[in-house]
Amino acid sequence: MLLSSSSPGARRARTPGAVLLLVALLSALLACGGGGEVGTSERTSLLGAEQLAEATTVAEALALGDGAALSVRGHVVGQPTAPGEVAFDGFPDDLALALADRPDERDPARMLLVQVPDELRSTWGLRSHPDLLGREVVLRGTRSTYFSGPGLKQVSAIASVDGQAVPTVPTDPTGPTAPAGGGLPAEVQQYYADAEGRTGADLAQALHEIISTDVERLHYDELWEALRDTDADPDAPGRVIELYTGDSVPGDAHGGDPDQWNREHVWPQSRGGFGTSAGPGTDLHHVRPADVSVNGDRSSLDFDDGGGPQGEAEDTYRDEDSWEPRDEVKGDVARMVLYMAVRYEGGDGFADLEVSEQVGRRELDALGYLGRLSTLLRWHEQDPPDAFERARNDTIFETWQGNRNPFVDRPEWVSAIW
Structure with missing residues (x-):
């Protein structure tokens, strides 16, 4: 069953203070990578200040079609477990997040379903970190169907709006959607x-x-x-x-x-x-x-x-x-x-x-x-x-x-x- 998506709302106002906070967050992300030239094996995909400041709301992301690359800002409210079903406690694993514009949202139709990449599950998995509930975050990824509903995949970066920086996903130089078959004969x-x-x-x-x-x-x-x-x-x-x-x-x-x-x-x-x-x-x-x-x-x-x-x-x-x-x-x-x-x-x-x-x-x-x-x-x-x-x-x-x-x-x- 496809989840219905809510109508896109007006874009959240960006106050100068919010923009400064997001720019500061970018600096923290960059600081995590250390100084000096970044080698190919250490290359990461980072959110730019403009992308952070212009991140869409969840409602806006829900209205987009599959394939759109975007930054989206919202609150972690639960974990999708099946089409139309979101867990708000007792999380079975660290594989996914449900994102909403309101921290108390309980309607799956107003949620963006996020596939958490392998490299970030130990940091952003709800089974390991149930205290993430309610946190406001910014994510960069590709709008894709997930659990038969509106979702975000190929996530290349996640950052907390409260200023707590987290690692980003190492990606191939050709981009976050590049296939990872280099280990095969x-x-x-x-x-x-x-x-x-x-x-x-x-x-x-x-x-x-x-x-x-x-x-x-x-x-x-x-x-x-x-x-x-x-x-x-x-x-x-x-x-x-x-x-x-x-x-x-x-x-x-x-x-x-x-x-x-x-x-x-x-x-x-x-x-x-x-x-x-x-x-x-x-x-x-x-x-x-x-x-x-x-x-x-x-x-x-x-x-x-x-x-x-x-x-x-x-x-x-x-x-x-x-x-x-x-x-x-x-x-x-x-x-x-x-x-x-x-x-x-x-x-x-x-x-x-x-x-x-x-x-x-x-x-x-x-x-x-x-x-x-x-x-x-x-x-x-x-x-x-x-x-x-x-x-x-x-x-x-x-x-x-x-x-x-x-x-x-x-x-x-x-x-x-x-």
């Missing part, structure tokens, strides 16, 4: 060359074309051998790691018995209409080894928080319409689902897969949809790719399918699309 960077510099639907389309080109489609019976390779226990040859339990089990102990492992489709077959067909039904980027009983319990449930303990899979929860895996693979699950939504766009007779904010859809309405988007986005942030997930991505690319999951290689592209 040259051949992988070249693989994504056509996606560089893109955002939103344009980026999603570019990635779709990249990961759908020259792809090897496996047969369903080939998955046993493939999974013994992609999900091999790095510490125990001949064994595989089950997705939901995390258990290391014999690679040849697969089949249909309760204590064996089978082929779990993270995007359920019945929710995609693809069954075991070559393509989405055999795509290793979302097929994982899973305990037979646990796989049966997951069934075709959506992903979301909550429910009661699953039983055989420790730290896993389920209720009548959703499944919450253990913390160690929450991000893995999110990136697999998001990959499927970009990879399969309705071609070849298969459903157009979309990540939905709804959970518990009736079966007739569920085809092509899987939720919950806001939860999966949060899981992606909370559990970044680890060595096992990256190695699995490499093996699928090099040995089996010839394509990659871009959200494992470039996690920042998730927020650039959603």
Whole structure:
């Protein structure tokens, strides 16, 4: 559900005293960087005095369209947790802020939803610093949809109007929206060359074309051998790691018995209409080894928080319409689902897969949809790719399918699309 935005109000009057305060704040920000010439690795994006003095109100920012670069001034009033929902206490993490013109605002429709960059979460995260509530701040970023509502992403600087300076985000010289793929091997960077510099639907389309080109489609019976390779226990040859339990089990102990492992489709077959067909039904980027009983319990449930303990899979929860895996693979699950939504766009007779904010859809309405988007986005942030997930991505690319999951290689592209 899209949040409605309030009508833009008149611009707040800028008194000479306020301008002087903001100029002083700029000086404090500059002082944080130290003297001397700034090297490339230390370069930061700082708010200029004119940008600080001319920062828009939240109401004005809400009225702008996506893509506008701006400075905005407002009060920290809470944390968005789902579309249309803002927490005012008991904050679950340090990932986001809700900004409003009034410190006592409680209507989400009058709030700008801010994605806090990795580098500033320890300073500006509400779980770590609940005392930030009510503080008036100035932020520099790009107006973008966030939690399905008006938001601010690619935040390059945050400063407190009360004079307390905070660090700014180190950025690439080409700007705060420049992709951060420099740590990838040259051949992988070249693989994504056509996606560089893109955002939103344009980026999603570019990635779709990249990961759908020259792809090897496996047969369903080939998955046993493939999974013994992609999900091999790095510490125990001949064994595989089950997705939901995390258990290391014999690679040849697969089949249909309760204590064996089978082929779990993270995007359920019945929710995609693809069954075991070559393509989405055999795509290793979302097929994982899973305990037979646990796989049966997951069934075709959506992903979301909550429910009661699953039983055989420790730290896993389920209720009548959703499944919450253990913390160690929450991000893995999110990136697999998001990959499927970009990879399969309705071609070849298969459903157009979309990540939905709804959970518990009736079966007739569920085809092509899987939720919950806001939860999966949060899981992606909370559990970044680890060595096992990256190695699995490499093996699928090099040995089996010839394509990659871009959200494992470039996690920042998730927020650039959603």
